Amino acid sequence: MENSKINILVTFDKNYINPFKVMIKSLAVTNSTCKFSIWLLHSAIADKDLNLLNEYCQSLGMEFNWIKVDRDYFKNAPISKRYPQEMYYRLLSPLLLPKTLDKIIYIDPDILVLNSILPLWNLKLKENVFAASSHSGPFDVVNGVNMVRLNNDHSYFNTGVILIDLKKARKIVKADDVFECVKKEDNLLLLPDQDVFNILYGSKTTEIDDAIWNFDAKNIPVYKLKSEGSLTIDWVMKNTVFLHFCGRGKPWKSKSAKSFNILYKHYMNLAGVLKCDDLK
Amino acid sequence: MENSKINILVTFDKNYINPFKVMIKSLAVTNSTCKFSIWLLHSAIADKDLNLLNEYCQSLGMEFNWIKVDRDYFKNAPISKRYPQEMYYRLLSPLLLPKTLDKIIYIDPDILVLNSILPLWNLKLKENVFAASSHSGPFDVVNGVNMVRLNNDHSYFNTGVILIDLKKARKIVKADDVFECVKKEDNLLLLPDQDVFNILYGSKTTEIDDAIWNFDAKNIPVYKLKSEGSLTIDWVMKNTVFLHFCGRGKPWKSKSAKSFNILYKHYMNLAGVLKCDDLK
Numbered sequence: 001m002e003n004s005k006i007n008i009l010v011t012f013d014k015n016y017i018n019p020f021k022v023m024i025k026s027l028a029v030t031n032s033t034c035k036f037s038i039w040l041l042h043s044a045i046a047d048k049d050l051n052l053l054n055e056y057c058q059s060l061g062m063e064f065n066w067i068k069v070d071r072d073y074f075k076n077a078p079i080s081k082r083y084p085q086e087m088y089y090r091l092l093s094p095l096l097l098p099k100t101l102d103k104i105i106y107i108d109p110d111i112l113v114l115n116s117i118l119p120l121w122n123l124k125l126k127e128n129v130f131a132a133s134s135h136s137g138p139f140d141v142v143n144g145v146n147m148v149r150l151n152n153d154h155s156y157f158n159t160g161v162i163l164i165d166l167k168k169a170r171k172i173v174k175a176d177d178v179f180e181c182v183k184k185e186d187n188l189l190l191l192p193d194q195d196v197f198n199i200l201y202g203s204k205t206t207e208i209d210d211a212i213w214n215f216d217a218k219n220i221p222v223y224k225l226k227s228e229g230s231l232t233i234d235w236v237m238k239n240t241v242f243l244h245f246c247g248r249g250k251p252w253k254s255k256s257a258k259s260f261n262i263l264y265k266h267y268m269n270l271a272g273v274l275k276c277d278d279l280k
Numbered sequence: 281m282e283n284s285k286i287n288i289l290v291t292f293d294k295n296y297i298n299p300f301k302v303m304i305k306s307l308a309v310t311n312s313t314c315k316f317s318i319w320l321l322h323s324a325i326a327d328k329d330l331n332l333l334n335e336y337c338q339s340l341g342m343e344f345n346w347i348k349v350d351r352d353y354f355k356n357a358p359i360s361k362r363y364p365q366e367m368y369y370r371l372l373s374p375l376l377l378p379k380t381l382d383k384i385i386y387i388d389p390d391i392l393v394l395n396s397i398l399p400l401w402n403l404k405l406k407e408n409v410f411a412a413s414s415h416s417g418p419f420d421v422v423n424g425v426n427m428v429r430l431n432n433d434h435s436y437f438n439t440g441v442i443l444i445d446l447k448k449a450r451k452i453v454k455a456d457d458v459f460e461c462v463k464k465e466d467n468l469l470l471l472p473d474q475d476v477f478n479i480l481y482g483s484k485t486t487e488i489d490d491a492i493w494n495f496d497a498k499n500i501p502v503y504k505l506k507s508e509g510s511l512t513i514d515w516v517m518k519n520t521v522f523l524h525f526c527g528r529g530k531p532w533k534s535k536s537a538k539s540f541n542i543l544y545k546h547y548m549n550l551a552g553v554l555k556c557d558d559l560k
Contacts, residue, residue, distance in 0.1 A: 238549050259542075261513065
């Protein structure tokens, strides 16, 4: 049966192995009736770590596939400290993943999955190729600034979660377009991969509600304001699917018990990556 | 194999059906490699609700057994609004449960289970019959007051979590002792069932660390103080097994995001009992 397995795309380096384990542990707990096939695009994760990740995914009932991307593929690309090769993987995934895959959901590793992802997996994109959310700031100022900055007539999308119709994307995504865009817009790019996604593919993207599909964990007050107070913690726990710890202040680096940190630490513990000192 | 299933005892009325569902959902998630047999002693939960609970437990891979306790059993007991029949179930469980059961862990329904319960299940009680924790307040004042109040030379145990060696308990627990104790100590009893447990069986109880086995969720500052600050949220998430929302201020009644409430709400959601209003 087509789509009996849900494909999940991740791209990370060795510093994000633990957050990735936390993310898919939460996926396994909150989507326990689904079957997942995880696809990792990477450059330099050691075989030993890949084998451990494979065992870990299998222990969660998930299939784990990894593709080491050939450096030759990027011979025409602007590569620098600012533009590492890895930044292109999400954008070029339609060309790097096997042609047998029809669609996939990209998920950043700094995310907790709290509810069913099936409504996104089954979303009809109509004429579009992608689905993503916009992180609107207070009174949409941040979004507006980014729209002006990149001269877009669509929302500025956060690329922490993207549904990708790979069949359609293979027809429009071209590696040279991406490399040219980086060269041309060099001075303009603040978050290079996200900006390039917005410039090249923003108009092919269906906007989905960020309170559900890409909740910015540090911005509860903004969501409360915009919902006139009706967005409560209960609402978030019941409705938000992807809780995104974007920006600085990662929960795994924080000792604070505030906000969503305890929930994150609980999933770190379930994933076996929570360390702490003994009691005095 | 003996003890291949872990027996869990619960006693609650219909008002605690939802917290019970949350408690065992957390048990299922955090102890996913164990098999559980749940035993409910009750008076008046409707057949319809019992059947739904049975289906729910089965969906978690657990066995659910319920025993409606005969009112005749309590014909000699002091029964009143202050002393409802149900208060005796935990104390008299060694006499009310099938003789085929050798041991059981009693768990209050206002608890989240965060880590493996196997160390408690496998605890050697030596000459003792029970294991339980004491909720010591700041500088052990609360514990001391209760020890004086009940004239005990052992800690004042909280009965939210009790390991019971049923084989030994059947030899020492007598219904008439319990009923007589309630009559005799009437004026002294603040929390009748817990006080009676302490008076009659406290000296047969092995004390286990409350920070691990019965963490009082409202008392983080006390634990921090007693551990000279080394008890952190990370420590609790990694080590605490039973997080007990005892006293007033139940998390399911709170709208606040503070402390452990978000974690509790997440498990309410996983248990299918979190309700909330739509956004404006």
